[in-house]
Structures are given as structure tokens and as C-alpha cells.
Amino acid sequence: MSEPEARPTSGPQGRSLSVVLAGGGSAGHTSPLIATAEELRRQAPEAQLTAIGTERGLETTVIPAAGLPLELIPPVPMPRRPGLDLIKVPVRLNRAISAAADVLRSKQASVLLGFGGYVSTPAYLAARRLGLPIVIHEGNIVPGLANKLAARFTDHVYTSFPATPLPHAQCIGLPLRRAITELDRAGRRDDARKEFDLAPDQPTLLVSGGSQGAASINRAVIESVDDLLRAGIQVLHALGPKNVTAETVRRTDPDTGAVYAPLAYVERMELAYAAADLMLGRCGANTVMETSAIGLPAVYVPYPVGNGEQRRNAAGVVEAGGGELLEDADCTPEWARARIPELILDPERLTRMSAASRDVGRTDAAADLAARTLEVAQSWA
CATH class of the missing domain: 3.40.50.2000 (Glycogen Phosphorylase B;)
Structure with a gap:
């Protein structure tokens, strides 16, 4: 795999690039997030990278272990049955959106890159509230609810499989760490x-x-x-x-x-x-x-x-x-x-x-997704 060129770390207005990544709960979301973060570091070494997660997910251990700063927002569990917990969902979601918006503002985010999972929904909604560009990657052939929602907000939609049914989707493969590829x-x-x-x-x-x-x-x-x-x-x-x-x-x-x-x-x-x-x-x-x-x-x-x-x-x-x-x-x-x-x-x-x-198999998805994310960030920053 050829080395991508290092990219400028500031946008047209001279603002430093800041990429916030959202994805957690399981390795299916955290592994491609970490793989893409590694490529973002290679292509834009001075760009600020921050991950958003919740205290309930695998991200609390694997993301810090990968050397990536992690900001936690309140989890929004989705009850499987009607009841009091279901009534509390809107309040919990609002709280999580506000917390995600605080992270995006404090990090002066240039773009939100999401990989799905429960943490991504409030992050996507916060980015939309703030007018930030959104890039999403869907790892599975059947998209999750968070990415189905976010695909309505952005044209920057990337998938692992060509048959994944999301609007604007482009198949680039699944981001994998170089230790694998x-x-x-x-x-x-x-x-x-x-x-x-x-x-x-x-x-x-x-x-x-x-x-x-x-x-x-x-x-x-x-x-x-x-x-x-x-x-x-x-x-x-x-x-x-x-x-x-x-x-x-x-x-x-x-x-x-x-x-x-x-x-x-x-x-x-x-x-x-x-x-x-x-x-x-x-x-x-x-x-x-x-x-x-x-x-x-x-x-x-x-x-x-x-x-x-x-x-x-x-x-x-x-x-x-x-x-x-x-x-x-x-x-x-x-x-x-x-x-x-x-x-x-x-x-x-x-x-x-x-x-x-x-x-x-495909081995270039992490570098490809990182490059596309930086292009979006540079056009906005």
C-alpha cells in the first residue's frame, strides 16, 4: 500500500484542522475508528483528533490504549419494551446531544466522522445543530439506525460493502489497521x-x-x-x-x-x-x-x-x-x-x-476514508 501524502493541517481561513470521531459500544465500531485515526495522523500529523464515546462501551479501554483522546457523553439506552425508560429517552437524548455539542465546540471541530453505534446518534444530531459537516462510514452490509439517520444529513457516506442500502453511499471497504493489512x-x-x-x-x-x-x-x-x-x-x-x-x-x-x-x-x-x-x-x-x-x-x-x-x-x-x-x-x-x-x-x-x-479483501479503506475526511474538513475549516 503506497504512503499517502501528508496533507495541510489548516483550512482556507488558517484554522487548525480538528477531526472528532464518534463510534463505540463494540469492536465493530471502535476498530475502524482507530484504523482511520491512525491514517489521519499519518496524512495530517498536526491535526487534532478526538473521539466521543460513552462509559458503557468498549471504547473506554481500546481508544485510550490507541493513544486517542476520548470524551465521554451520557449514554442513551434504547429500551426494548414500552415503559418508564422509554418515556425518558427524549430527555436522555437531549442531554447527550448537548454534551456532544459541547465537545464539538470545545475542540473547534472541522468535521464529525461517525462509525455508527449508540454514541453516534447524539453526535450526528449535535453536528447538524452546529452546522458542521458530517462524514459517515457504515461497516456492516445492513446499516444501523444511527447511520441511516445521518445519511439524511450528508452526501459523504462510505460503506464496506457495495450492497449497503444508504443514500449517497460509496463503497470503499472497511478501514483496517496496518498491523492487519x-x-x-x-x-x-x-x-x-x-x-x-x-x-x-x-x-x-x-x-x-x-x-x-x-x-x-x-x-x-x-x-x-x-x-x-x-x-x-x-x-x-x-x-x-x-x-x-x-x-x-x-x-x-x-x-x-x-x-x-x-x-x-x-x-x-x-x-x-x-x-x-x-x-x-x-x-x-x-x-x-x-x-x-x-x-x-x-x-x-x-x-x-x-x-x-x-x-x-x-x-x-x-x-x-x-x-x-x-x-x-x-x-x-x-x-x-x-x-x-x-x-x-x-x-x-x-x-x-x-x-x-x-x-x-481490500486493504486501502482507512487511508481512503482519512483522505476524504480531511478534504471535507479543509473545505469547511
């Missing part, structure tokens, strides 16, 4: 396996159900892992912080040397990808785009509740032959014992899947 899986494999204390020469399955884990995936692997280890397949298993139990202990098969390495959470996902030959996991947009960008074959298990967006996220990679789709109800120990060895012990099949996956 520049990953040399083969070159980093030995170091990555050493990092997780895995055997260097065993076929390795990476299992992850997202930041909180997935019950069906965890159960299928935990109940089949002894059989996988006996087959010489080692497992790096990100269970989710609440799912670590007495059953989920590290162990090594005495005959094959294959290791079961359970973790609550993987801080450096690029190393987990480098260690793996195959992944079993959910198919949120981040997982699909990251695995396809680096050519990691995967079995995707769509989240069975909701609007079906995860199934559609994975459709392009699966159709290209870079992955397989497995229904949540079919993700069982019996399936794992039978199918995982068929896939992971077939190097030619994995090579074909890897090449097909890479053909679908």
Missing part, C-alpha cells in the same frame, strides 16, 4: 506461535466468537478439543472474558504435542491470525474483512439473532471460495470433530481458500 502471515508464523506458546509445526485453529465470545462456538470446541489435539491439531481459543471456567485450562496432548491455549481475550489479533491456518468464528464485518485481507481461510458462524447481517457480511468471501458458512445450530462438537480435520489437514485446500479470500 501489512501482515505477512507466513513470515510471522513462528514468532506468533512462540508468543502464544504454541508448538511451531502443528496445524493451528484459531477460534473466536467476538470480544464477548459465542456460546455455541465455545461449546463445540471445548467438547471436541481432546479429539482435535489427538489428531495433531492445536487450538488457540479466545473465549470471551466471562467464559473462562475450570474446564478451559491449557493442556498439551502427550502423544502429538498439540496445544490447547484458551484466552479470555486477544489483545493483538494480528498475531493470532499469523499463528493460525484456519479460523472458526462469527462473521461480523471486522472479522470478515480482516480474514479476507490477509487470506486466512475461515468457517463463519453467523449470529442467529437479529437482522441476518452477519450472514450477508460473509456472503462474498464464501461465494468466492475463501470460507465456509456454518449455521449456529449446526456448530456442534460432532461437526468440529468431523469437519475441522478435513479442512485444516488439507494444505492444498487451505491454499486455494487463502487465495480466493485475498481476491475479495
Whole structure:
């Protein structure tokens, strides 16, 4: 990926550029936000960057860890049932909009860049109230409510998937960190396996159900892992912080040397990808785009509740032959014992899947979105 040129850090009137980014609640919103912030720093090193979040989201840990200033606004929970909490929503929303407006004013924002999630709705409404330009990125193929709303306020609408139904949408892919897009899986494999204390020469399955884990995936692997280890397949298993139990202990098969390495959470996902030959996991947009960008074959298990967006996220990679789709109800120990060895012990099949996956993946979205955001900011500042 070519290095983008550094961009001017002030607008036509000489005001310093200030980009406020909104997105939180889950890695699906925070990961592309952080990836784009990294590119904004590269292209406009002196521009001021600030993120907006709430105290309830993943952003309270991952955004400060990325070196990005974080301003918190009150959360606006949306009740699922009628009642007193529903009546309180307008008051809570107004309070959150006012707090977001205070951040935008205090940071002298040149543009608001939003990635969706609950925190984005008040941020979008605050920017509209102040007359600030808005840029939005929708990571999933099915847009969330916040970005559906914001797409009515701006022409600067960017998506990960070409079929995402938003007005003015342009598909640029999903912003990914350079630690992912520049990953040399083969070159980093030995170091990555050493990092997780895995055997260097065993076929390795990476299992992850997202930041909180997935019950069906965890159960299928935990109940089949002894059989996988006996087959010489080692497992790096990100269970989710609440799912670590007495059953989920590290162990090594005495005959094959294959290791079961359970973790609550993987801080450096690029190393987990480098260690793996195959992944079993959910198919949120981040997982699909990251695995396809680096050519990691995967079995995707769509989240069975909701609007079906995860199934559609994975459709392009699966159709290209870079992955397989497995229904949540079919993700069982019996399936794992039978199918995982068929896939992971077939190097030619994995090579074909890897090449097909890479053909679908895109790696330049973060730089592209950063450049487009700076153009909007410069025209307004």
C-alpha cells in the first residue's frame, strides 16, 4: 500500500484542522475508528483528533490504549419494551446531544466522522445543530439506525460493502489497521506461535466468537478439543472474558504435542491470525474483512439473532471460495470433530481458500476514508 501524502493541517481561513470521531459500544465500531485515526495522523500529523464515546462501551479501554483522546457523553439506552425508560429517552437524548455539542465546540471541530453505534446518534444530531459537516462510514452490509439517520444529513457516506442500502453511499471497504493489512502471515508464523506458546509445526485453529465470545462456538470446541489435539491439531481459543471456567485450562496432548491455549481475550489479533491456518468464528464485518485481507481461510458462524447481517457480511468471501458458512445450530462438537480435520489437514485446500479470500479483501479503506475526511474538513475549516 503506497504512503499517502501528508496533507495541510489548516483550512482556507488558517484554522487548525480538528477531526472528532464518534463510534463505540463494540469492536465493530471502535476498530475502524482507530484504523482511520491512525491514517489521519499519518496524512495530517498536526491535526487534532478526538473521539466521543460513552462509559458503557468498549471504547473506554481500546481508544485510550490507541493513544486517542476520548470524551465521554451520557449514554442513551434504547429500551426494548414500552415503559418508564422509554418515556425518558427524549430527555436522555437531549442531554447527550448537548454534551456532544459541547465537545464539538470545545475542540473547534472541522468535521464529525461517525462509525455508527449508540454514541453516534447524539453526535450526528449535535453536528447538524452546529452546522458542521458530517462524514459517515457504515461497516456492516445492513446499516444501523444511527447511520441511516445521518445519511439524511450528508452526501459523504462510505460503506464496506457495495450492497449497503444508504443514500449517497460509496463503497470503499472497511478501514483496517496496518498491523492487519501489512501482515505477512507466513513470515510471522513462528514468532506468533512462540508468543502464544504454541508448538511451531502443528496445524493451528484459531477460534473466536467476538470480544464477548459465542456460546455455541465455545461449546463445540471445548467438547471436541481432546479429539482435535489427538489428531495433531492445536487450538488457540479466545473465549470471551466471562467464559473462562475450570474446564478451559491449557493442556498439551502427550502423544502429538498439540496445544490447547484458551484466552479470555486477544489483545493483538494480528498475531493470532499469523499463528493460525484456519479460523472458526462469527462473521461480523471486522472479522470478515480482516480474514479476507490477509487470506486466512475461515468457517463463519453467523449470529442467529437479529437482522441476518452477519450472514450477508460473509456472503462474498464464501461465494468466492475463501470460507465456509456454518449455521449456529449446526456448530456442534460432532461437526468440529468431523469437519475441522478435513479442512485444516488439507494444505492444498487451505491454499486455494487463502487465495480466493485475498481476491475479495481490500486493504486501502482507512487511508481512503482519512483522505476524504480531511478534504471535507479543509473545505469547511
